[in-house]
Amino acid sequence: MGQNLRLNCTAHLMQRLLLTAFFILAVSALAVGISQGERYLQAFALALLGLFLYTALCVPAAKRLEHLGPLRLWLLLTILCVAIKVFWIWRVRVPLAGDYSVFWGYANALAERTTVYGGRYMALFPHIFGYADFLSWFIRLSGPQPMLAPVLNVLLTVCSGSFLYHLCLRWFHSPAATLVYLLWTLCPSQTIYNSLVLSEPLYTALILGVLSLLTETERFAALKGYPLWIGVLSGTAGGVLLRWVNGVRPIAAILLIALLLWISLLNLNRLAARNWRRWWGLCMAGVLGAYVLLGPVWNARLSVRIGEEPSHTPGYSLLVGLNPDSGGRWNQEDSDRLYGYSDQPGATAQWTQEQLLADAEARILSGEIDFSKLLKQKLRTFLGSDDACVGYSASVLRHTAFFSLLCNGFYYAAFLLATGGAVQVWRSRERGLLLLAPLYILGLTLAQMLVEVAGRYHYSMIPMLLLLGQGTWKRTGEE
Template sequence: MKKGLKLEKNWFYSFCIALSVVGIAYILITGVSEMQGNQEYPYAMKGMLILIFFLAWVGVHFLALLSARLGIKEKLSKKSKLIFGLETVYVLLILIFAFIMRVAVIIELPMKPASDYKTYYEIAVMMKKGILQEKGEGYCNYIAMFPHIAGYCYILKNIFVLFGTSVWNGQMANVFFSLGTVFFVYRIARKLGGKIAGIVALTGSAFWPSQILYINMLAAEYSFSFFLFLSVLLFLHLVMDYDSTTKNGISGILLHILLGCLIAITAAIRPMALILLIAILLFLIPQKMSLPGIPINSISIWVRFLAKGWLRGLLILASYMVVSGIITTDIELLINKSVPSFSQSFGYNLLVGLNNDASGGWNEEDSKFLYDNLERTGSPIEAQTACRDEAFQRLVSNPNMLFNLFIKKYELLWGNDNYGSDWNLAFLKEQNELTQTRADFLYKVKSENQIVYLVFILFSFLTLIYLLKKQANGVYVLILIYLGTAAMHLMVESQNRYHFHAIPVLIILGSVGVAFIFDNAIIFVESSDVERQRKEKQMIRQEAVLKKFEMEEHKAIEERYKNMTNSFDMKSAITNGNVTVTVSEIYAKSNNEENSNDIVYVAPAMPAPATPEPAPAATGNKAIEPPDVEQNVGIIDQEEQKSNNLDKVADKKESENKMADESLLSLILELEEIAETGKIVKKPKDKIQHKNSDGGLEEILDKIREIEKRQDNMLEGFTIIKHDIEHVKRIAADLDQREKEDNV
């Protein structure tokens, strides 16, 4: 709810919802089991009904998901004026079509008042003429025993006064009350479930087959439903729209009084309105409204009054009692007799309801018992009291039969919705108005009506399941009406048509369930989009992490490769200045003349250290003898020959290193492929270099052993090259020293 009375879940709320789930589920089971096909295919209709359930379920969910995916609700919310206009036009069109269909039934299925409907008509005519006490003594006794009869008769009497005495005018009054009920059902569903629920409820109630077919009966159900759902709409307005910030507290008080008066008027038509009064009190008493956080004296006294649910309930009950008392007095003046109290007036109905042989329905035995006691005592009150006492005797004499009787009566009341067709078939046949065409039409509509009834029962069941999980909802008051109707008719007289006023309750419940499906579809689509975006972001992060991991893995492979090879690039070291090779000018000149186009690479080969020549001793002023040039040239020639040999060794080692690099690189690629795929790729036999390999793994192990062997060889060669380089450095240093001495 908005900011009005906040309905909180409690144990009683949960109990009522759970009990309703069981009751509605039983109606579904009973309804499906009672579906009858033709004699040739008796079970085909049941299978068809289950298929319709499935299609209705899937269809509503598909439309809900499609609407949510297209964002229709969000788009329409931006065009509120246009949507309001379209909704208004749709409501008017539906009401016009509903009016046409109801008038067509009155014309095509002409019905004269009979049974209880004839009683209503004749009493209304006598009331109009003012001769009820004079010529209607029997009717006065009847009203004294069942005071609610006077309520609908009073409505008919005023219609006859305004428009003339005729069955047609009474039937047109039914059309007016029926269309008013359709509109109230639309407004209630819209208030509880939004536009979608309102549209579904409007359409369902406007074209409900049994309530259209029953329109030609002068029955009290239409006026009773009109005032009942007007009262429900007013109640929801009071608890949902009157909050702590309202500035019209006094109007709220007056509307609560009006609500009590409306319920009293409704109860004057049919006493079942007491169910609504009890439901409202159960709804209000535990609730309270939060007041704004300001000094209490700054809040209107009327708002403070409305903040307490029990005070609201007390106000409604008080106004009901006052108006009900006035109506009772008026009825007593009308018939000039005293009427039984509330507890006494249910005696006959309780007696009939506990008749196991008649399945809790009207029967000749109990009717005779009532009128015998009326004749014996001369008092309607005494007659009702006698019926009540007899009912208690039945109750205590055979308590074991109660459960079986209750289940039987529940099935009779809720198992189908065929009263519209059944009553027309019965009375038209009695009045010789039942043609074959009319009979075929009524039987066809009877089957279709049962399908519509059970489909709405299905969605009502879904609504109750949602209510078990969701927050408390104002639809709770309608659930209490359903439970009250079911509970009361377990005890008192029961007929299939007595659930007439509960059909709009089921329509509203089913419509709210459809709205819940659409709302859940929006939540599902939004959460799916959020989840999809989250997964996309997660995939991007995973790809980034994987890419980073691959880069680090490649770097690690390169490092492992360098560590495994232990190679030393002398040329790069010399180029980068990490290693410096120095030779004498004569050696460099001779080397350039003979090998001007060669690039010298020093290969590691550690020769035995050369014995340095002793430096000439300095002897006083004795002149230093020039060095032996021929000897120097010989030394240089020997060094050049060694250098050439080292170049060859270096070239060979470089070739071997290159081959090892290629082999290692190929192995690394194979290892990476095995790590990624988890499979060992088998190479063709002509590419396998090891004859004794037993599969891909053995081949890889052989290669690793070969590489390890090559690494050992390269390490040994590197050591030799390192010693050779050091030897060359020493020779170059000796040559530089000798050159300096020669210059000196």
């Protein structure tokens, strides 16, 4: 009895430490964002107005619509989501440029031949292959249609919204599920990004798919009568999805670490329960086994498709992330250094990245970096605003100041809503899978403080903020 009490107190302390870290991050993000100028203060004021309208109108409406049932509500929300997203991509067609042109070019090349010509860039940055390969499947089916990528983005948006809906149905109830899907549908930056050729909608949908799978595993673990092999099966499926996530964006380790911390620290008391321990032990064995075993398979396929061995070292990203002159963002100096190494006779992608890693280490030891200043710059770039999508679409988008205001207002409101949800989680001593949301947000932020940073890299955090924002509701069965 005494041991269980100690474990419970320790798990409770870990939850408090996690939420405290999230509160600090949320306040810091809002502070560095609002301090950028008057238009960001206006966006914050809009966020406060939006939260008032959300509480006064949306929450009561979601409760009144509960009588329609989960399926009908999901259908209505999906129709609304498709209508808004399709209207946007039809009216706003952004010309291919920069990274988006690279994705499209490689996707067409992969659709046309087994081994692409000039695959060195993908060998240097293997995650480009993940999305380009996915896109190439549909190019083979429909041809290189200009609207293909935006239409796929809409479908992936619906998948993400459906996963969010499912998660809130399991964790809370129908009104929370309705609200989270509605907020995802109304998110301005997500809508604007749908016009571009980019990997964020794909890996975000996959991450939410993993969360949905884990949620079902948690449900099985709490019930009796389910065979243990279901835990292994669901874990294996989760490992497959995580390997795909890593192939599209190398962030699967963040989710794996978050899950291990959730099991080993945030649920210490539940580990004492034999059934729960066996379920999650087998699930994690399936996750890690599938993830590790599929690594060589993915790399072998990648090598065949691009014509050379891919790099496994993030030297360039670390070098750029440590550049104090650019604030950790892309810069011409480090880009020239990359090609200077890569263009040398006999250079391989791995050797090139190793040289860049050595340069990154030398930059750290040079004593020329003011780390506090650099980290503040990177935090501002990564979390200070959500209007990078407007800049990417500026060639065809009118009223850019208005759309920037909408994007930042919604984003700040999401942070405020998530903070409110975290307060309720603190009070309720919640230790369910909802805690993976702040774990992921903190993990992704810490990772970005090391490597190259850009505003759009927080795309996958927005659904996590929306999920955490629903923490203001009680869990199913507590009412």
